[in-house]
Amino acid sequence: MPVPGGRGLVARSLLREDAYRAIRDAIVDGTLAPGERLNDGDLVEWLGVSRTPVREALARLEQAGLVQTRPGRYTMVSPLDVRAARNAQSVTAVMHELATREALPDLSTAELDAMRAANGRFADALHRQDADAATAADDDFHGVLVTASANEALREVLERYTPVLRRLERLRFSSLSGRDSVAQHEQIIALCEAGDADGAAAANRANWQTLAALIDSLDEGAGDRGASERT
Missing domain, CATH: 1.10.10.10 (Winged helix-like DNA-binding domain superfamily/Winged helix DNA-binding domain)
Incomplete structure (x- = not known):
């Protein structure tokens, strides 16, 4: 041709x-x-x-x-939109759960090592309160499973919706308030290493669902500002 x-x-x-x-x-x-x-x-x-x-x-x-x-x-x-953030969080959590299920059967030792290394960088960045480095390391951690899933449709959905959440996560990663994610990452790695697809997928989804509390706090803040403006 x-x-x-x-x-x-x-x-x-x-x-x-x-x-x-x-x-x-x-x-x-x-x-x-x-x-x-x-x-x-x-x-x-x-x-x-x-x-x-x-x-x-x-x-x-x-x-x-x-x-x-x-x-x-x-x-x-765009201003930070609570409704858009909730929608993105729901979709993103499910996509990462699916990525884990599809990646796990063929996940290699090298990929597990890459997840551990990324989580180490993530923990260090949180300790230094470096939000940019923490966000990049978190991307690297979850990106291992997304890449290993070899699901291009899944990747495209995450490419669209993850940036909305990353704007919010920088608020959390700029302090030590995101340190619980380090332990959650470790649990995901352990379950992946054990070959527990259901457990690892659920743990990855739960990790993304922790953003709900941050979204709720923004929603409450918006409500408080609206009330003060009316008084």
């Missing part, structure tokens, strides 16, 4: 993905704050790309709930 027409398709794809990840990460780590207006020209200058990949990245970020757009008026970083 002849090579399809067109030039630079791979390069454009990479630019689009790079732009998406750069803007997404800046939103997750707080560099771009909730409510901040996003100007195409500023983003183009920052990223060193054309407007097309920037606009495509912003469209994907809007689908993920990280950006809000009013055509002809503005594009801005």
Whole structure:
């Protein structure tokens, strides 16, 4: 079959993905704050790309709930949305449970070692109150099982919904309040090593469900602010 027409398709794809990840990460780590207006020209200058990949990245970020757009008026970083966070947490917990079940039958010693190493980095980052490093290490830990599952559909769902939760997790990982996750990770590893698919899957799901308390606290905070504004 002849090579399809067109030039630079791979390069454009990479630019689009790079732009998406750069803007997404800046939103997750707080560099771009909730409510901040996003100007195409500023983003183009920052990223060193054309407007097309920037606009495509912003469209994907809007689908993920990280950006809000009013055509002809503005594009801005979405405020923290409790309802969106609850929905993302429910979906993400189930996806990680599924990843564990699908990964476990063929999980290697090297992959278990990678999970232990990531959890070690995670614990160290929490001790140093380094939220960025803790988030990256947590991604690495859970990413082992996601990659081992070899389920591309699962990966795509997590790619869409996890960033919403990472914005919240940085609040927890910036202090020692996330240290319970270290023990939960250790339990997941132990169950995986024992070949207990049901136990490991349930433990991984429970680990993601711990975000519910943080989401509840944000919801209560929003209610308290609303009450104070009415008085």
